[in-house]
Amino acid sequence: MTDLLRVLAIAVPGIPALAALLCLVPGAAAGIDRILVATGVVGGLAGAACGAWILARGGDALGGGWYVIDAPAGLFTLVIAGVAGGSAALSPAYLARATRSGTGAAAARRYYATALLAFWAxxxxxxxxxxxxxxxxLLEATTAASALLxxxxxxxxxxxxxxxxxxxxxCGLAVALLGIVLLVVSGVTSGAGIGSLDFASLRDAVPGQGGDLAAAAAVLIIVGMAAKAGWAPVHNWLPDAHSEAPPPVSAILSAALLPTVALQVWRTVEALSPAVGEDLFRHLLGGIGLASLAVAVPFLWRPMAWKRFLAYSSLEHMGVIAIGIAMQNRYAAAGVFIHVAGHAAAKALGFWAATPLLRYQPSAGRRPPRGLLRLDGTLATSVIVSAGALSGLPPSPLFASELLVIAGAVDAGAVAFAAVTAVLLALGFIGIIHVLIESVPGRISGRRPTGRRAMRPLQAACALSLVALGLVGALAFTLPDAALTATLLGGG
Amino acid sequence: MSSGLVWFCVVLGLGAGVVRRRSASVALVAVQSLLIGLAALGIGSGGGTPEPVAGLALLAKAVVVAALLGYAVARTRQPRPIGDDAAPALNGLVMLAAVAAVIALVPDGPDASQTALHGGLALLAIGLVIAVMRRATLFQVLGLLVIENGVAVVALSGERGLPTVVELGVVFDLAIIVAVAVAFQSRILGAFGTTDAEAMRGLRD
Known part of the structure; x- marks a missing residue:
């Protein structure tokens, strides 16, 4: 059975990679929509099956060398499959409005589909x-395709x-690379070849091995990767990229890419903690997380375009994830686990809703949406579900995850830190609820969708997101004591 | 790598950061990259273990990246060089201050020549200052390349460098990133009428 799981794990990136190559075949331009939808469904289901299987194995991990199939890999595979699969399947609706007919449009569609599927792979x-x-x-390789998108x-x-x-x-990743080189130079790594940088072998270092240079290297790695994860104060690209990218791409950037960078940071923290000590990471990542929250919250209070609002919300939620990783205990680990999954379901829905929103209410590209309830029921429901869940309004799983992260901070002895986090989250909650009150009721703006099929893709996405949020919410409070959580902390 | 070569690479980085013309800066970074590639092959390095695979990859990167950037310069020629907010001398001073600060902040290591460590950190600081202070967008790519050259200097000078697989991957990734950046250059010129980063300030909250 484990061989079958390994094959499935190879198929997960393999399916979008093959589909990206298929887009390049001459004559494929006419079938780009079909390729996107088919890959979205098949690749999404394969990823979901693989992720669910890995999670069902609990703390039982495979690999442990240059590759690892463990609980975090299962969670993130599930998240990426759901978000990227949904984005691929919903892309034809975006492309139908973004590209006109003709040869240039066909080339643009091929270019979009190839870049999106390569990015996903x-x-x-x-x-x-x-x-x-x-x-x-791999993180560096995601940059080229996603920048073009x-x-x-x-x-x-x-x-x-x-x-x-x-x-x-x-530039951030170049700084992180220098950190990796300094780590090797410091003597923390043992052996030679690619295996010397395996997380499993880095974990074997004894306290103090590598001295101060190893600590400096760890700081450079975290700070460098923070630029890619969109953490403050190196987050300047995040609001712009998320608001300007096509909505399906914004969904992948926000709901899948940023947390996946955080996973690499998490694995690094967990692997280097024995050598450089947990306190360094607790202070560094805790500070980064709190800074991200503090920067994001004032923007959540300001009226702004829907996608830009979602971008600042990403900054806030990445802050929560950073604080959870910093605390390194079972409450915080469970909180991060729930937060990544819940945030993905809610945020992806928010960005997916942006395609019809910008079509039927173009002014939402410049200022906050308004009168959504009168504009269209599906659109209003999607915005309510997305923003409501992102605010942490119970029964959103993000309420439970934020509570667990704060409990993790208290458990780690950082009571004042937990209090400041709670205050910032409460302020963010008020800002998001205010956005909902402004956007949903009120006079209609824009034009109503016509035809039954116009909103069907969003209806399906909204239903799936609701199911995902419900499942994650049901899991929330059982996780701190589950065997899975030990794996999240490197104990599996 | 010999101490002389390391510091010569740092001087080339400083030069790339202060020259006015993009083409001159591209040439200086290309020479820097070539010297590091040759040093990895054991040519003119003044000692050290030759690393043929990494050396050839670094040389190939130097040639490919220089060609791509030369192409970008040719495709995006503008009537006169893009001015900067600060004079070249001030840019140079800021770079030197950043170099001093970074070297003072990062502790010494047990397993590498201090010169290489300091040289690599100096190139990191110089690259960051170039990316932040120079207004022509191509200089931001050059800043990135100077940082990557700093990484290569440190990696080649320790008893244990980066695993070859990772080093090859870094070179490949960097070439792709530069190719994408070059593609952006023409599109930026087409949309803004200039490749001055100051023109790209429309997205503000």
């Missing part, structure tokens, strides 16, 4: 990386956002 590989160097390479519309704002994203994240 690389991203789907990252959770299985059991090696710091390999993980870095951010700038897909070709407008001035999109080019500005894509350029900022490309340069800032590449």
């Amino acid at each position: 690389v991203l789907a590989t990252v959770p299985f990386a059991g090696n710091l160097g390999l993980g870095w390479l 951010v700038a897909f519309s070709g407008g001035r704002s999109a080019l500005e956002a894509g350029w900022k994203y490309l340069i800032l994240t590449s």
Whole structure:
């Protein structure tokens, strides 16, 4: 059975990779929509099955060398499959409005589909990386395809956002790479070859091995990866890229890519803690998390375009994830686990709703949406579910996850830190609820969708997101004592 | 790598950060990359173990990246060089201050020549300053390349460098990133009429 699981794990990135190649075949341009939808469904189901299987094995991990098939890999495979699969399947609706007919449009659709599927394929590989160097390479590889996608519309704002994203994240990852080299130079790694950077072998280092240089290397790795994860204060690209990218791409960037970078940070923290000590990471990541919350909250109070609002919400939620990783105990680990899953379901729905929202209410691209209830019931429901869940309003699983992360901070002895986190989250909650009150009721703006089929893709996405949020919520409070949580902390 | 070569690479980085023309800066970074590649092959390095695979990859990267950036310069020629907010001398001073600060902050290591460690950190600082202070968008790519060259200097100078697989991957990834950045250059010029980063300030909250 384990061989079958390994095959499935290879198929997870393999399916979108093959589909990306298929898009390049001459004559495939006419069938791009079918390729996107078919890959979204098949690749999404394969990823979901693989992720669920891995999670069902509990703390039982496979690999342990340059690749690892463990509970975090299972969770992130599930998340990436759901978000990227949904985004691929919903892309034809975006492309229908974004590209006109003709040869140029066919080339643009091929370009979009190839880049999106290649991005998905690389991203789907990252959770299985059991090696710091390999993980870095894969994260860097996600940058090229996703930068092209951010700038897909070709407008001035999109080019500005894509350029900022490309340069800032590449510079950040270059700093992280220097950190990895310094780690090798410091003597923390043992042996030679690719295996010397395996998380499993880094974990074998004794306290103090590598001295101060190892600690400096760890700081450079975390700070460098923070630029890619969109954590403050190196988050400048995030609001621009998320708001300017096509909505299906924004969904992958926010709900899948950012948390997946955080997974690499999590694995690094867990592997290097024996050598450099937990306190360094607790202070560094805790500070980064709190800074992200503090930067995001004022923007959640300001009226702004729907996608830009979601982008600042991503900054807030990445802050919660950073604090959870920093605390390194079972409450916080369970909180991060729930938060990643719940945030993915809610945030992806929010971005998916942006395609019809911008079609029927174009002004939502410049200012907050309004009168959604009178505009369309599905659109209003999607925005309510997305923003309501992101606010942490019970029974959203994010309420439970934020509670668990705060409990983790208290358990770690950081009571004042937990209090500040709670206050910032409460302020963010009020801001998001205010957005809901402004957007849903009120006078209609824009034009109502016509035809029964117009909103069917969003109806399906909304139903799936609700099911996912319900399942994650049901799991929330059982997780701190589950065997799975031990694996999340490297004890599996 | 010999101490002289390391510091010569740092001087080339400083030069790339202060020259006015993009083409001159591209040439200086290309020479820097070539020297590091040759040093990895054991040519002119003044000692050290030759690393043929990494060396060839670094040389190939130097050639490919220089060609791509040269192409970008040719495709995005503008009537006059893009001015900067600070004079070249001030840019140079900021770079030197950043170099001093980074070297002071990062502790010494047990397993590498201090010169290489300091040289690599100096290139990190210089690259970051170039990316932040120079207004022509191509300089931001050059800043990234200077940082990557700093990484290579440290990696080649220790008893244990990066695993070869990772080193090859880094070179490949970097070439792809530069290719995408070059593709952006023409599109930025087409949309904004200039490749001055100051023109790209439309997205503000």
